[in-house]
Amino acid sequence: MKDPVAANQERRETRRSPRPLPPRPSLTSMPPDEAIVEKQARERKDALVRGVASIQEMRHAIKQASRDLPAISAVPRIGMLDAAAFRLRAAKGLPFVITGLVGKWPLSALTSQTLRDRYGELQVRARVGDYVNTAFAPDRAMQDMSLLAYLELVANDTQELPPYVGNLELRALNSLCYWPAYFNKMGPPRFWLGPAGTVTPLHCDYDDNIFAQIWGGKRIFLAPPHHDEFLYPREANAMLFGSPFNPEAPDFEKFPLARQAAMIECIMQAGELLYVPAGWYHQVRSLSFSLSANRWARALPLALNGDVAPKVD
Numbered sequence: 001m002k003d004p005v006a007a008n009q010e011r012r013e014t015r016r017s018p019r020p021l022p023p024r025p026s027l028t029s030m031p032p033d034e035a036i037v038e039k040q041a042r043e044r045k046d047a048l049v050r051g052v053a054s055i056q057e058m059r060h061a062i063k064q065a066s067r068d069l070p071a072i073s074a075v076p077r078i079g080m081l082d083a084a085a086f087r088l089r090a091a092k093g094l095p096f097v098i099t100g101l102v103g104k105w106p107l108s109a110l111t112s113q114t115l116r117d118r119y120g121e122l123q124v125r126a127r128v129g130d131y132v133n134t135a136f137a138p139d140r141a142m143q144d145m146s147l148l149a150y151l152e153l154v155a156n157d158t159q160e161l162p163p164y165v166g167n168l169e170l171r172a173l174n175s176l177c178y179w180p181a182y183f184n185k186m187g188p189p190r191f192w193l194g195p196a197g198t199v200t201p202l203h204c205d206y207d208d209n210i211f212a213q214i215w216g217g218k219r220i221f222l223a224p225p226h227h228d229e230f231l232y233p234r235e236a237n238a239m240l241f242g243s244p245f246n247p248e249a250p251d252f253e254k255f256p257l258a259r260q261a262a263m264i265e266c267i268m269q270a271g272e273l274l275y276v277p278a279g280w281y282h283q284v285r286s287l288s289f290s291l292s293a294n295r296w297a298r299a300l301p302l303a304l305n306g307d308v309a310p311k312v313d
Contacts, residue, residue, distance in 0.1 A: 075266040078099070079099060105177050107173060116148055125143070130161065150165055182275075183208065183210075196286050199284065206279055208276070223247075223263055
């Protein structure tokens with residue numbers, strides 16, 4: 001017999017109207033002068049949030065600090081840390097995996113069938129087509145649909161690069177995740193859902209990042225910030241840079257400098273949390289049907305000693 005509390009909750013969630021997604025950015029070209037003004041305004045806002053004079057100076061400081069990092073051949077795995085211990089370790093500027101945390105989240109215990117039954121009406125935005133080679137372009141193909149429609153689409157999909165729900169807020173799932181207070185300021189949780197073969201190509205974000213592997217497994221390649229000089233970076237915006245180099249299928253004739261880039265492979269298992277320091281390049285591939293979530297810090301990166309102790313309001 002079904003628990004009455006759970007049954008009532010399920011009925012409430014079924015009746016809840018789906019939350020519409022925000023509109024996609026217009027693909028209409030902006031006049032160059034307006035685009036420059038908008039870009040400068042965004043960078044000033046980003047700098048203010050992170051407490052720096054300029055994002056360009058912050059990026060430079062991150063890359064300079066990473067030149068003093070020791071070389072690593074593997075990402076270490078450690079047990080659970082409190083916030084103070086996390087910040088001290090993160091201040092060293094190296095990635096690491098925390099075990100024993102994410103597996104305790106209620107979302108980790110959900111099944112894909114429960115996701116269909118309870119949250120199938122949620123609206124999602126799927127990346128379709130060749131979303132790898134257009135990853136940082138404004139005209140990347142996207143398709144809006146219900147979560148149930150997406151799950152049915154990928155269940156019957158045979159493409160080498162299947163559609164991917166990525167970097168999306170799904171607020172109905174937030175209460176099922178218990179994020180540790182590792183950063184004083186964090187952006188909202190972003191969810192990533194898809195079958196084996198979905199890919200986020202090589203890129204770096206200039207914010208610290210905690211990445212939770214909830215279901216399934218993923219292969220992640222990482223490279224330190226100062227190795228961008230070997231990775232042919234392209235700016236998407238001041239906080240995000242992409243690379244055309246694919247560490248899973250390296251083309252050294254086309255990208256000869258990439259031979260000098262240190263690529264560290266990390267296989268993430270369900271229940272693990274990865275810390276990706278600001279500026280570290282990373283590429284992510286799902287090895288099985290996978291649900292992940294991440295949150296970016298909104299402060300000076302810990303490797304620059306900007307957030308080593310809690311602030312008092």
